[in-house]
Amino acid sequence: MKRALYVSSPIGLGHAQRDVAIARELRAQVPDLQVDWLAQDPVTRVLEAEGETIHPASVHLASESGHFESESAEHDLHCFHAWRRMDEILVANFMLFHDVVAEDRYDLWIADEGWEIDYFLHEHPGLKNAPYVWLTDFVGLLPVEDADDYERFLARDYNEEMVEHVAASPSLRDRALFVGNEEDIVPEALGERLPMIADWTREHFEFPGYVSGFQPGQLGDRGALRAELGYAEDEKVCIVSVGGSGVGASLLRRVIAAHPLAKQRVPELRMIVVAGPRIDPGSLPQADGLEVRAYVHNLYRHLAACDLAVVQGGLTTAMELTANRRPFLYFPLKHHFEQRLHVAWRLDRYGAGRRMEYDDAPPELIADAIAEEIGREVDYAPVEIDGARRAAERIADLL
């Protein structure tokens, strides 16, 4: 029997869905493979619902989602600063990983944006004693538009360290997989006198394509899916979701405030607000005709069935909507370079979604946008559906 240890970034829920899909494909390709997960909330909610095996040491992981929430303000998360300021947590979580693999030998380590694993292995290559796979859906820390000189210096400094790390230990990552395609890479440099991100990434990564947590074909007929989920033909269903982190409560409140206005414009509107695992639904305003739910497992099925979604700018949810060809409004978090630069670039490539700015969108404007977009036919570029299989093929080679 072969055993793999999987570390999936707990900042949001997006990585969990795609990593479960990859693990499933991997088990299909490698008979007798056991996958253990070193994982924390909210990833563990997905894993538990999927019947995956969570390593018992996971309870000792220091909370990364909690840290990011503590660093956020109203629809505002400077994710680069928040990530830097997580250094103490990253050390602690790497040490736990090290204890686990020192006591219990695995045949393979997989880290999907497990930053601490990749960083400290490059600092101490001698600690690696199993084949190692690195996955990410973006390369390059980028300063946001109002960055000061220090932030620009820091972003470049971290990118330079990454380039130096990989140059010093070119075979440390036995596989480096970019979750997406070459065209998804922003046309930016890693910094002054550093390579273009696309050039460097092409040289150091493979591209299995986008990895979705589901296969659109498995969802079956949309009419049947709507019926199964309890959405009537004559309803116009709008799902409002901010993913798995607790940062999105202010956007939920803003959209809830737009609900009565949107209902005037679209009388058939049925709005369902999904608080997610880290926001208490009871803390949100209630209103007649408005449904507020806690965590919804397999949210992607609801997103596939809806007539419109209102979301943050996280990659996974936006790409699920793109793959399912659903119209959506998205509100990238302020100062969040990944949502504002990397994800927005990718969505533009697919021609998907209508980008909105939280600061410039009072409830009236959101209601107007809902009325304009709901039920609209879209012409997005198609999203590949076999990314998980292709990623798993590249990983299975190592076993």
Next chain:
Amino acid sequence: MIELAPEPTRAHYPDQEGYAEHGDGVRVFYEVHGDGDATICLLPPWPLMTSRSWRSQVPYLCRHFRVITVDPRGNGRSDRPREPRAYSRAAHVADVLAVLDATATDRAMLASISPRAALALALAVEHPERVQAVAFITPQLWRIGEFVRPFTAGRRERYDGYDKFNPSYWKRDYEGFVWWFASRAFPHPHSTRQLEHLYEEAFQTDPETLIVATIGFDMYEREEALALAATIRSPVLVTQNGGDAFWPKDTSGPLAEASGGRLHVFEGLGPVVGARWPVAMNLVLREFFASAAEAA
């Protein structure tokens, strides 16, 4: 005064915290993490820093041991007396004993940073019944010319390099001193977080406090220190950085030899290994403390 960023989320929050004192009216703040059978006391650093300078060690060590940290007199959440005698080595010894008493700790394994090796040595030789093992990290036990000369040089027109280790300069340009010290402690590229942490700790105190604390702490004479080290009966680890020296490295070898302890050199890493390469430091400390706890 520079504006300090709020402290980020910690990886492990104390299971117990409080203040200890021993009769001179100065309160020192301590934290207890974890509930292992053996206890480690991470000794207070020179008060340019606080007990948070152990931030990368505590969450790891406290999964395997009970870990106590102590803020130094003069910084962190401890009091800041304004006369040198409040910062004597004996006062620091009494602080640590008061913390051990307050936390019902019969015996502890100690770790010291740089000049607080003198505190660890004093505890080990004066109170051997309370000390189970000692890890001296980049130790200094006697006064070092590179620091004594500028510190006693008096007011100057300009302060270059080590000249900045001078009380007159600290009062004139504390931020300039902190920056000089930090950039020598972390000369390696990509150390921005370590620099920020040192900055944030240094600006919780003020130059006047740091001056009296530096004057007041009595170091040993070389021969005296090595003779005392030879009397230590508990396990000893001495670590020395292998990178560029900021602090002279003339203590670690003789100390390890005199005490019969093990010398571990972090090849190519340094000067401040515990902050810049915490994984390397953590693994060495855990291995040493685990073997010392087992031997006991």
